[in-house]
Amino acid sequence: MKKYDFIFVGVLLIIGLAALLGFKLVENAQSTGNIYAKIFYQDELIMVIDMKTYDYTVYNTQYKNQIHVGRAEEGIFYVPGAIMTEDEMQALWDLDEYASSNEIVGIKLLIQDEKIEVDYQVSPRDLCELQPPTNSSLEPIVCLPNKLVINVVTNMTSDQFIPDAILE
Numbered sequence: 001m002k003k004y005d006f007i008f009v010g011v012l013l014i015i016g017l018a019a020l021l022g023f024k025l026v027e028n029a030q031s032t033g034n035i036y037a038k039i040f041y042q043d044e045l046i047m048v049i050d051m052k053t054y055d056y057t058v059y060n061t062q063y064k065n066q067i068h069v070g071r072a073e074e075g076i077f078y079v080p081g082a083i084m085t086e087d088e089m090q091a092l093w094d095l096d097e098y099a100s101s102n103e104i105v106g107i108k109l110l111i112q113d114e115k116i117e118v119d120y121q122v123s124p125r126d127l128c129e130l131q132p133p134t135n136s137s138l139e140p141i142v143c144l145p146n147k148l149v150i151n152v153v154t155n156m157t158s159d160q161f162i163p164d165a166i167l168e
Contacts (some may be wrong), residue, residue, distance in 0.1 A: 023138055035135050037116045039109075040149040041080050049077065051114045051135065051152075068104050075111035078104045081121055081146035088122040096120075107146060121146055 039047040041063055048057045054072050058064055068078035078099065086105055093100035099108065107128070110119035115133035123145035131141050134152055141150040 034154070035114050036153045037109075037111070038151045038153055039077075039079055040151070042082070042147045047077070047079065049111065049116070051111050051116060054111065066106060068102060068106070070102070071098055076119070077109045077111075078106045079109060079148065081105075081107040081123075081143075081148060092120045107143070107148060109150070116141065116150060116152065118143060118148075118150075121148075 035051040037049045037051055038045060039049070044061055044063070046059055046061050046063050047067060048059075050056070054075050056069055056072055056077065058067050058069065063080050066080035071077070076098075086103070089099070089105050092104075092108060096108070098104075107118060108120035110117055112133070115135045117133035118128040118131065118141060121128045121143065123143065128141070128143035128146060128148070131143075132139075134141060134150075135154075137152050137154050140152065141148075143149070
C-alpha cells in the first residue's frame with residue numbers, strides 16, 4: 001500500500017470514531033433516565049418492559065397468550081420464538097423449574113443491572129444468546145431465526161410507558 005492509502009484509511013477511521021462518539025453523546029443528551037425494552041415478535045410490538053422496576057405492558061396481540069410474566073419481579077420474562085418446539089425446550093426445562101412446570105415454549109429474557117439479554121433460546125448456532133446484554137438504544141438485540149427484536153429506548157418518559165391499547 002502506498003503512503004496515501006494509509007493516510008486515507010487513518011482519516012476514515014478517525015471520522016468513524018468521531019461519528020460513534022457523536023451518536024453516544026446525542027443518546028446521553030436525549031436520555032430521560034428511564035430505560036425501557038420494546039419487544040417485537042414478527043414485526044409486531046408485543047411488550048414493553050421498564051428495565052429499572054421490571055414493570056411491563058403486554059399488548060393485545062395474537063401472541064399475548066404466549067407471553068409469561070410470572071417471574072417478572074425477578075427480571076425474567078418468557079416471549080414467543082418462531083422455531084421453538086417442546087423437544088427443543090427440554091434443555092431449558094431441565095434448568096428452569098418454572099418453565100418446566102408451566103411447559104413454556106419460548107425465549108427466556110433476563111434483565112440484570114438495567115441490561116437485557118436473551119438467557120435461553122433455540123436457533124442455529126445460538127446466535128441470540130451470544131449477543132451481549134444491552135441498555136443502549138444503539139445496540140438492539142436482533143434474533144432473526146426466532147423473529148425477535150429487542151429495542152432499548154432511553155428517551156421515553158414514564159408517562160409514555162402506558163399506551164392506550166394494552167392487555168394488562
